[in-house]
Amino acid sequence: MRATKDSGFEWIGDIPCYWKIDKLKYHLRRNEPRNPGDAVVLSLYREFGVIPKNSRDDNHNVTSEDTSKYKYVRPGDFVINKMKAWQGSVAVSEYEGIVSPAYFVYEFTDDTIFKRYFHYLLRNCYKDEFMRLSGGIRVGQWDLPADALENTSILIPPMDEQCRIADFLDTKCAEIDALTADIQTQIDTLEQYKRSVITETVTKGLNPNAEMKDSGIQWIGMMPSHWDCIRGKYILRYMQKPVREDDGVITCFRDGEVTLRSNRREDGFTMSDKEIGYQGIDVGDLVVHGMDGFAGSIGISDSRGKASPVLNVLDTDQCKRYIMYYLRSMAYSDVFLALATGIRVRSCDLRWNKLAELSYPVPPLDEQNAIVEHIDSALSKADAVIADKKAQIATLDEYKKSLIFEYVTGKKEVPCND
Structure with missing residues (x-):
């Protein structure tokens, strides 16, 4: 067993005495030259590190950005998002390009730090530690000052040990990531199912043996011959309910849950001071998000509350869950995107006037309930x-974090290869 000493950091504990x-x-220098011109826009993702921005955001149009104040990054530079460092948005870049002014860019000034060890x-x-050193500027974001970062103390094992640790973690993390990717593929398959x-x-x-007929609706095709096709305005009612004094704010999420914000999360929402046009929503109301319905924001409210007029609150004498599932099927098939007039990237205006003119396949009520x-x-x-598989991923993620911590802080030793 190696002799140890107190690192001086409670959250690290003891480290090998020779580290x-x-x-x-003393090992990094901030080096942030401005955009040299025609360069790839990079972004820092917590799970991927520094990579070209377009590789993760297919709808991002780099040419529309003002990149004149962006900072130049070379392969091997250390990049940190000063507002999200507390979330792990730090990485050594493998790419050359430019990054947002929200990032700090550093170059290494000596050879005492092995970059992949430093990265881990x-x-x-x-x-x-970055959270402790940062100051809050708004909900969910904290500003890490450059001087606080630069005065942060780090562990520096001997170079050969840094290399062994990095090589070992590269191998182990790749194995864990492969298992995680396989499980995520299974989850994606189930979601598609x-x-x-x-x-x-x-x-x-x-x-499956029902007699079929042409629905006359392009995205449906053939449907059971005893079903009707009826426009929304004849089976749905657009509701505008008064707001009560004690109503909390309700949101319709893209996974289809319609609930009070306080039941899910508050971070990332912009609260309106005037709440102009807000409407009441009751438990059991059918809700279609006028901006995000295309992405599945369609559901039955589980709460009483109030909401922005961007939410369409509907009632019907048909089975509400059947109507909900039909509208979601249109979202999943990108029908709303094809039909609606786009007003921003990957969005569409899906208000009551459009829902009212849509044609809905309407089976007998007992059949709707059976469906x-x-x-x-x-x-x-x-x-x-899916929940079980997500739990497996969470377990693998925790194992990966603990594995990295144990080796980069010297709690466990990678044996030398003699």
């Missing part, structure tokens, strides 16, 4: 499997 501790400013150490072990169950059932019914029961059952079973 050094030194401040970042900073992004995995210093989140809480859920969508296919909804779309197939609300347009074709439960009887909903079938969908609910299938989705419940799939969700149970």
